[in-house]
Amino acid sequence: MRGVHRGVITLELVISLGLMATLCAAIMPSITAMVQSVRILSRRVEDSSTSLFIADFLTEKIRNTVEGVEKEARQGNTYDYREEMQDGTWQTYTLRQQGSRLEIRIPGGFSQPITGGAGDVETVTDVEGNPLFTVYTGGLVEISAILGKPDGKDRQVLHTAVYPYAEYFNKGDIWEVEGAQ
Structure with missing residues (x-):
């Protein structure tokens, strides 16, 4: 009688291992699809945050210009702005x-990349704009770019117009108050 019980337990063990293997084989594609979805979603979130950073960086640098440099209407892939340093220069x-890639040329002739490059973790977003900047008479700056991966997936369009504070407040003009003596 003992051998029969031992064989039944072994048979139950083999059946349970077979059922577990079948269950794992059935679930594995779902787990793989879920992991791929999480990876794709994290890439999209990273691209979106990079694109948002680019849009914010460009608009803030142009908006906060306290001295207008661009005086004539033109189109191009460059935009100059000036900032006052702590020493007054x-x-x-x-x-x-x-x-x-998008760069900022800093004084001294050096360039600092904002985006683009080799495609490592920090520099994933390419910038396409033709032209990137359109400057109108009066100071309005239009930014038009396509941001995203070079493979054409998950691309975002940036199209906005920015009016620098220097132009808005007519910096350099004398303001007079009505009724002032």
Whole structure:
């Protein structure tokens, strides 16, 4: 009698292992699909946050210009703005599109990439704009770019217009109050 019980327990063990293997085989594609979905979603979130950073960076740099540099209407892939340093001197910075990446040229002739490059974790978003900047007479700056991966997936369109504070407040003009003596 003992051998029969041992065989039944072994048979139940083999059947349970077979059922577990079948269950794992049935669930594995779902788990793989879920992991791929999470990876794709994290890539989209990263691309969206990078695109939002680019849009915010460009608009804030142009909006906060306290001294207008661009006086004539033009189109191009560069935009110059000036900032006052702590020592009271003024430095000119240039936002420019260099190939598929966006750079800022800082005083001294150096360039700092904002996006683009080799495609590592920090530099994933390419910029396409033709032209990237359109400057209108009066100071309005239109930014038009396509942001995203070079493979054409998950691309976002940035199209906005920014009016620099220097132009809005007519910096340099004398303001007079009506009725002032």
